[in-house]
Amino acid sequence: MTTQNEFLSKAEDVADEVLRKTKHILPHLARFCLVSTFFEDGLRMWFQWNEQREYMDISWGCGWFLAALFVFVNLVGQLGGVAMVLLRLKVDIAVGVLFAIVLLQTVAYQILWDAQFLFRNLALIGALLLVLAETRVEGKSLFAGVPSLGENKQKTYLMLAGRILLVFMFLTLLRFEASPLQIIQIIIGSVLMVLVTIGYKTKLSSMLLVMWLMALNFYVNAWWSVPAYKPMRDFLKYDFFQTLSVVGGLLMLISIGPGGVSMDEHKKEW
Template identity: 30%
Template sequence: MDALQNEAVKKRVKQVNDYVKRVRKVTKPYLPMITRVLIIATFVEDGIRVLLDIKPQANFLTYQYSLPFALSVMLIASTTLVSLAASAAICSRKPKLELYGCYAQLGYVFYQQVLYGRHSPIGSGNFGFLMRNLCLAGTLLMLIVQNRLSEGHTALPGIPDPGDKSTTMTYIQLGARALLVLLSLEFLSNAGAFATLVTIPVLLAVLLGFQTQISGTVLLIMYFLHNVSNSAFWAIKSDSQRNSFDREVKRYEFVQTLSIMGGLMLLISTGPGQLSVDSKMGRQKNF
């Protein structure tokens, strides 16, 4: 009986894998640009919003860090323009420009965390803001890995390989996978026992690189459902100053989650790397 059940499970897993492969085959020509548009979405949305309403941002820096107002404006404008230029570089899909764009956005994420980490307006608070920024960093690392591997490189410029069977990229892939699952901490804290029991195995599967096409797709769906239910900015009317502020925060959260989902899509399409269960079991060739 157990043997029959195991065969049924294996057959079902194979069917799901085959379905994911068919979907990937149809979307493959468009997937690289779709993932990049999703990844830069939060930087573009944040940049446009800040440039159109720069005075409150400058007042915040002046109040919190005692910076001169003119210097605050210059700092915000320059970093925002660099981020927007980096977004354009990522979408150019020219390897060098894309790589430098990713480095610039990683710097921008760090800059945002340093300046606003103690004063996060998002619903999950300062800890949630940190987790979201770490997820964004994981997304950008995943794109860096894809960029370097597609160019035939196994390490970052100027960094030698470890010298064993693994490469620098495989360790970065492992780190990126670990960072990408951190967004789940935002909804696990409020999830019931059943939802937690369902979610944790999916997180572990993605982290370990086990059945990555399936587990990554399930986690992608979870992030999407959480995004729609938790950050539905369109449901908030802008009929008061408080509601307008809440709407802006929810829109920021919504678009940021889309960017993190872009990183998950990259993971699903490129595979988890050598430091994964899939690689050890000979499934890396499926990606």
């Protein structure tokens, strides 16, 4: 037991050291990864304008105008929201726009009936909530040195919801097969997911999940290895950037911590 505690303590020290050395670039990297899927999908709307419009027209029989309007809203909403988040301009509005885009696509592409895509969109919403939480600072109090409880409470619950929703991404990556490698992945992934959800040793478990998720992403979603004329390239690219956005959510957790409703926070009171 002592050896295990020493190992965890050393691992946490390494995580803290990494955080200290990257604290100036980590928030920017987290935001960039978070909005990457919206940036990629916005560009997709631009370069595949006719294909996307025809797909919507055929799927819903909504006519040329409404199909074109759908593509236009996705293009402008996503690229505009990305720019605002990266430049930190009206982030609340930008997150609201991107959240609306996620809901719009969930309905338009009938994602509600596909568990894998639905779970990934829920994880994406969790990542957006963490962007919103980062902008919530403690307001000024009537008394010097005393924080405003309202703003802090809002940030706390945003971070709790963000942590819980991020877990849905990992549920889509688990493959319940009998091979020893898959069993090990399920065990390790499940343990780390639980730790992130309850906010226990959050920085360390988030770092480990980032490494695990990035390795899986580059291995499973290697879209650059598929010829441009094959439809599979677009599917893999979509999955790659959605996963990268969830990585951004985990980096945000590393940067700003798990929030007040977490075991890490309550340990300070024990």
